[in-house]
Amino acid sequence: MNNEKLYNSGVLTETCKGAILPPKELWEKKKGGLVIIECPQRIPCNPCHTSCPTGAVVAFKDINDQPEIDYEKCTGCGMCVAKCPGLACFVIAPTFSEDKALLKLPYELTPMPEKKDKVQCLNRVGEVVTEGIVENITEPFKDSTKVLHVSIDKSFVDQVRSVRVVK
Amino acid sequence: MSEIKKTDILIVGGGAAGLSAASEAASYGAKVTVLESDLHLGGQLVKQTHKFFGSKDEHAGTRGYKIADIILKEIEDNKENVEVHTNTAAVGFYKNDGIVTAMSGEESYFKLQPKKILMATGAQERIIPFPNNDLPGVYGAGAVQTLMNVYGVVPGKKVLMVGAGNIGLIVSYQLMQADVEIAAVLEALPKIGGYWVHAAKIRRLGVPILLRHTIKAALGKDVVEGAVIQELDDKFQLIGEPKKIDCDVICLAVGLTPTNEMLWQAGCEMKFVPQLCGHVPMRDAKLRTSHPDFWVAGDAAGIEEASAAMIEGRIAGLAMAEALGCNVRKENFGIYQERLDSLRRGEAGEKIRCGLGMAQIKDWGNEE
Amino acid sequence: MRAAPDYSNIGVIRWTNSNKLLKTQRSMIEMQLIKSHPILEFSHGKLVKFSFDDKDMEGFEGEPIAMALHANGVHTYRITPEMKRPRGFFCAIGKCSSCFMVVDGVPNVRTCVTPLKEGMKVETQTGKGTVPLNVEVGSNE
Numbered sequence: 001m002n003n004e005k006l007y008n009s010g011v012l013t014e015t016c017k018g019a020i021l022p023p024k025e026l027w028e029k030k031k032g033g034l035v036i037i038e039c040p041q042r043i044p045c046n047p048c049h050t051s052c053p054t055g056a057v058v059a060f061k062d063i064n065d066q067p068e069i070d071y072e073k074c075t076g077c078g079m080c081v082a083k084c085p086g087l088a089c090f091v092i093a094p095t096f097s098e099d100k101a102l103l104k105l106p107y108e109l110t111p112m113p114e115k116k117d118k119v120q121c122l123n124r125v126g127e128v129v130t131e132g133i134v135e136n137i138t139e140p141f142k143d144s145t146k147v148l149h150v151s152i153d154k155s156f157v158d159q160v161r162s163v164r165v166v167k
Numbered sequence: 168m169s170e171i172k173k174t175d176i177l178i179v180g181g182g183a184a185g186l187s188a189a190s191e192a193a194s195y196g197a198k199v200t201v202l203e204s205d206l207h208l209g210g211q212l213v214k215q216t217h218k219f220f221g222s223k224d225e226h227a228g229t230r231g232y233k234i235a236d237i238i239l240k241e242i243e244d245n246k247e248n249v250e251v252h253t254n255t256a257a258v259g260f261y262k263n264d265g266i267v268t269a270m271s272g273e274e275s276y277f278k279l280q281p282k283k284i285l286m287a288t289g290a291q292e293r294i295i296p297f298p299n300n301d302l303p304g305v306y307g308a309g310a311v312q313t314l315m316n317v318y319g320v321v322p323g324k325k326v327l328m329v330g331a332g333n334i335g336l337i338v339s340y341q342l343m344q345a346d347v348e349i350a351a352v353l354e355a356l357p358k359i360g361g362y363w364v365h366a367a368k369i370r371r372l373g374v375p376i377l378l379r380h381t382i383k384a385a386l387g388k389d390v391v392e393g394a395v396i397q398e399l400d401d402k403f404q405l406i407g408e409p410k411k412i413d414c415d416v417i418c419l420a421v422g423l424t425p426t427n428e429m430l431w432q433a434g435c436e437m438k439f440v441p442q443l444c445g446h447v448p449m450r451d452a453k454l455r456t457s458h459p460d461f462w463v464a465g466d467a468a469g470i471e472e473a474s475a476a477m478i479e480g481r482i483a484g485l486a487m488a489e490a491l492g493c494n495v496r497k498e499n500f501g502i503y504q505e506r507l508d509s510l511r512r513g514e515a516g517e518k519i520r521c522g523l524g525m526a527q528i529k530d531w532g533n534e535e
Numbered sequence: 536m537r538a539a540p541d542y543s544n545i546g547v548i549r550w551t552n553s554n555k556l557l558k559t560q561r562s563m564i565e566m567q568l569i570k571s572h573p574i575l576e577f578s579h580g581k582l583v584k585f586s587f588d589d590k591d592m593e594g595f596e597g598e599p600i601a602m603a604l605h606a607n608g609v610h611t612y613r614i615t616p617e618m619k620r621p622r623g624f625f626c627a628i629g630k631c632s633s634c635f636m637v638v639d640g641v642p643n644v645r646t647c648v649t650p651l652k653e654g655m656k657v658e659t660q661t662g663k664g665t666v667p668l669n670v671e672v673g674s675n676e
Contacts, residue, residue, distance in 0.1 A: 008358030009331075009376040010366025041363040044474075044510045045220040047228035063222055064513025083228045085218035086364025108573050109344055126373025143230065144574040145218075162371040204629055205648055206599065216574045230574070254650065256629070273644055291630045301633075303610040303623025310627035310647075318595075318602040319577035321567040345569050389621050390610050426630065 011124045016040050018066025026071055033076035033093025033102060037067045038161070039086060051083035078104045078147050082140040092157050100151045102135065103160060107146045113137070113165045120164040121152055130156045132163065170277075174200040174250070176487050177267060177281035179257045179429065182210020183473045184465025185287035186238045187480030188487070193245035195485075195493040200279065201249065202269055204256035207317075209235035210289055212473060214312040216344065217337055220362070224506055225474035232316075238477070260284070260432045265460070267429075283460050283487040286430055287480060290423035290444075290466040295329070298384040300419075304391025308338040308420035315345045323416035327394050328352040329382050333361035333472070335420030339369050342418075350414045353380045355399055362515075382417065383409050391417055427467045433458045442522030443469030451530045453486035453500065454479060459531075462487055469526065471519055478507045566593070566606040583653035600646040600657055601627070601634050612636045612646060613660035636660050640667050 003013040012019055018041070021027075022034040035056065037048060042064045049057045049067065056074035057067055080089040087106045096102035113119055113134045121132045136149040152160055176192050178185045181203030189199045207213065215231020226234045242249050252271065259268045267279045292307030294300060304323065306314075308330070314320045326347055328339045331354035339349050349369070357378055359366045366376055379399045386393040394417055398407040424445035431437060436449045436457035447469050448456040455462050464483040465476035482503045489495045511519050569577065579595040586592065587609060594603025601612065601624050611621040612634050624634035629648035638644040639656050642664020646657070 005357075005378060009354075009378055010359060010363055010368075010370040012367065038367065039364055041515075042513045043220060043362050043364075043515050044222070044513055045227060046222060047218075047220075050223055051228065062512065063509055064515065083218075085220050085228060086362065087368050088364045110346060110571050110573050112573070122371055122373065124367070124371050126371055161367075164372075206597070206650055232575075254648070273641065273649060291628075292626055294625075301615075301620055301622060303612070303621055305625065306623075307626050307631075310624060313627040313647075314602065314605060315569060316575060318598055318606075319569045319572075319575070319579070320602050320606045321569055322605075344573055346571075390623070 006125075012038050012040065018042075020069070022069075022071050022074075027092075028094055030074075030076065031093065031095050033091045033095070033104065034071055034074050035069060035076065035080060036090045036092055037069065037080070037084075037088055038090070039067055039084075039088045042066060045085065047083045047085060048080040048089060051079045053077060053079060076104070078138070079140055081106050082138075082143075082145045082147050090161065094154055094157065096151055099154055101154045101157045103132070103150045103152055103157070104147050105150065105162065107148045107163070108144060109165070111165050111167045112146065113148065113163075117165065119148075119150060120166060121150065121156065121160040122162045122164060123159040124161050126162070128164070129159050132160070171266065172200070172277060172279045174198050174279060174281045175491055176200070176283045176285065176484075177202070177257075177279055178285045178287055179267075180210065180285075180287035180289055180465070180467070181205075181208040181251065181253070182287060182289050182465065183212050183234075183238075183476040184289075184467070184480035184483070185210070185285065186235070186242065187477045188285050188287060188462075188464060188484035189249055189480075190238055190241040190245070191481045191484030192488045192493075193242065193248035195488040195495050196248060197488045197491055197493055199249045200281065201251045202255045202257050203251065203253045206254050208239060208251065208253060211309065211312075214309070214316040215337075215473070216316055216341055219474060221474040221510055222506070225477060225510070227474075231473065234473075234477075257429060260429045262432070262434060281460075283462065283490060284429075284433075285462045285464060285480075285483050285487060286427050286448075286467045287463075287465045287476075287483075288426050288429075288467045290470055291426050292419065293422045293424055294419055295382075295421050297382050299387065299391075300385060302385050302387050302391050303389070304387065304415060305385055305417045305419065308334045308418050311416070311418050312338055312341060315347075316341065321345065322347060323414075324348065325350050325414045326416045326418050327382070327396075327412055327414040328418045328420060330354065330420035330422070331356075331359040331361060331366065331376055331378075332420060332422070333365060334423075335418075336361040336365035336369060338418060338420060339374060340365070343369070343372060343374075349374045350412050351375045351377050351380075351396070353382060353396060354378050355381050355403060357401070381405075385417055386411070391415055423466065423470045425467050425470060427463065430456060430458075430461060430463065433461050435461055438526055440469065440522045440525045442518045443526060445470070447522075447526050449526055449528060451528055452504070453530075454483040455486060455490075455531065457531065469519065469522055474510055475507060475519075478503050478510075482507070567608060568606055583651065585651060585653070585655040585657060587657045588659055594651045596653060597650045599627075600636070600638065600644075600649050600651050600655065602647075603651050604646070604657070611659065614662065616662040635664070637664055642666060
């Protein structure tokens with residue numbers, strides 16, 4: 001399937017406005033990681049900004065704008081990850097260990113994993129590309145959206161955007 | 168049974184728009200009666216497990232079914248002014264004496280004489296024609312939501328979703344949350360109609376979204392056992408070979424159309440507006456129809472979505488209270504209108520703005 | 536209400552009233568009900584007996600008849616008059632007429648919005664149904 005067709009069916013194929021990557025140098029040093037938001041479409045929505053405690057997700061001039069991020073202010077706290085109605089926010093910390101990165105992603109399915117569980121890591125078209133370990137599970141808003149902290153091999157940070165829990 | 172119930176405002180429909188209107192009007196002291204044909208209030212809100220978009224005023228980031236609770240709590244605060252009848256359908260409006268007849272359950276009738284009436288009756292699912300589209304197992308997307316999110320019943324094992332608008336994409340995700348497999352999502356257009364993020368959510372869980380595909384037939388004798396799908400070209404003609412897909416539920420998410428029959432009975436000026444998905448009443452900026460006692464809000468005024476329905480409900484509730492002579496905060500008209508405009512300002516609101524251009528006039532010019 | 540052992544730590548099935556757990560747990564395994572959900576917790580009313588085409592079934596009081604039938608694996612509710620086609624439900628909000636059945640002798644009942652009561656007699660409707668002339672009005676209210 002060509003890139004345009006993939007994008008038209010909901011698969012991000014390249015960075016663009018509303019779906020950018022953090023600046024490389026900052027990202028590789030930042031403990032706690034930085035946010036990646038994959039929201040390239042203009043829609044009326046702004047909880048990513050209203051939930052951000054540091055103002056890293058910049059205030060929207062118009063509620064239909066794509067989100068903009070001030071990476072200097074991002075602490076990788078993951079509040080936006082839990083609040084985004086489109087499940088479009090992710091925090092990635094390449095500093096987790098020598099060869100692993102930590103990926104914080106939203107999860108609202110069953111079965112619910114537990115700490116130390118191995119999970120299948122899926123790319124943007126749902127293919128299993130690697131295995132990850134659940135390092136931690138949080139629920140910042142106590143509203144049934146869990147944030148899974150999954151450690152994965154660093155080479156997969158560009159690909160993994162969801163997990164499958166196999167019990 | 169021959170006694171006629173009198174009320175200031177009758178709201179037909181206790182969903183997002185109706186409840187918002189009830190809350191608004193009751194807060195100014197108007198006596199409000201709400202008729203809801205389903206067994207509980209909340210309309211479509213009650214089935215929405217996903218978090219809403221929009222802005223904080225419209226409870227963005229809060230799950231739909233909790234938003235219903237928020238509005239109901241507001242009504243609680245004014246409950247001496249609000250009377251609710253569930254399992255009750257409004258069945259007719261009689262122009263000569265302004266009587267509305269209502270049916271409770273299957274057997275008991277009563278009559279109402281309201282001063283003002285709000286049509287907040289929402290919409291109904293459309294279907295597309297294909298052989299066997301009437302088999303048990305072919306369900307509207309809303310029906311599948313009702314089954315699993317309201318009553319906790321498993322809709323089936325494997326679902327073919329037809330339509331990749333917001334409803335098709337959201338219901339597919341909700342099905343997965345209920346542990347139901349999605350065989351595929353079909354979309355006749357070359358790109359999805361719903362929000363990109365809704366599609367991304369399910370694509371990354373492995374759900375195929377087949378663009379330029381349609382359902383050719385449902386298979387099965389007593390119930391759905393499978394489906395035949397085929398690709399379309401850019402003129403929507405079938406090309407390639409038909410393919411068989413295993414499924415036991417075919418979910419149609421092919422669009423909604425407003426339900427507002429009572430407005431025809433009242434003699435309101437109606438117009439067919441494709442961008443609003445059907446016949447809608449002409450209305451002014453305060454959502455009053457051409458009949459001086461009828462207002463309209465929510466999907467019944469034009470297919471849009473819940474955040475807009477809630478604000479429209481407030482505008483209509485405010486306008487009806489004003490028309491009754493209640494001492495209302497007139498500046499709220501401007502505030503609510505700005506919230507509504509801001510939701511509709513972007514590309515996602517283009518269709519609505521176009522539709523409203525055909526259905527909305529500035530004012531009727533014959534204010535009492 | 537019969538006291539039941541405490542099943543609240545079994546994990547999968549969550550109920551608001553633990554007294555009902557024993558009976559409803561057994562029924563839930565037979566009925567096609569959602570056993571665990573990441574967001575919603577389902578609280579059903581009282582489990583009651585009703586009959587469908589003379590077969591005994593169980594469903595939750597106050598919930599639509601069509602839901603109880605679906606949970607029991609019954610998907611066909613009526614047969615159409617002309618072409619004898621099976622119909623189930625479609626819209627589930629009382630607007631389409633696909634789900635009409637004969638309930639306690641009365642035809643064309645919208646089973647998707649009519650609440651189930653203990654002892655209801657639900658039958659597949661064949662054709663347009665006939666309105667009985669001697670049904671007791673008001674017997675259910």
